[in-house]
Amino acid sequence: MDWSAEAIEQLRALWAEGHSTAEIGRRMGISKNAVVGKAHRLHLPARPSPIQREQAAAASAAPRPIAAVAPVAAPAPRPVMPVAPRPPAPAMRAAPPAVVRPFPRSGARTCCWPIGEPGTPEFRFCTSESFAGKPYCLEHASIAYVKARDRREDAA
DNA sequence: CCCTGATTCGC
DNA sequence: GCGAATCAGG
Secondary structure, three states: OOOOHHHHHHHHHHHHOOOOHHHHHHHHOOOHHHHHHHHHHOOOOOOOOOOOOOHHHHHHHOOOOOHHHOOOOOOOOOOOOOOOOOOOOOOEEEOOOOOOOOOOOOOOOEOOOEEOOOOOOOOEEOOOEOOOOOOOOHHHHHHHEEEHHHHHHHHO
């Protein structure tokens, strides 16, 4: 796997969207192991894992030795937030394919990212729910909205 | 057996 | 750094 900046962006976006590692792998055409391995190396926020070795296992097995002395603060429910988006500030501008929204699709708040080659039978739009009022889902917004600085590099 | 994600370890 | 193998749980 060539972990280009774009690939990493996509991984981050999909991970942030809460897809399973296998699903991300399917979308990116790589194995879930590759996904989880890379996510791990990128220090992406770990998701609740079904397994535990030693640490948590011992913790859950530990019968609360000093319960009486430990009122214990609430241990963070971890609602798995959809993640704080990088702000699409004025410094950013859309850099999507030229043709976006050739026709309005019943005002649905769905991602308008085009998929496939326009004019071909395979051509369609991403159907994910759009993100934060933008015309794209989080995944594609991460590609569509590019920091001005990065754009310069890209164009250079 | 299907799925999940984390860690390990040879490469 | 990478990811298959493996582990451990649902």
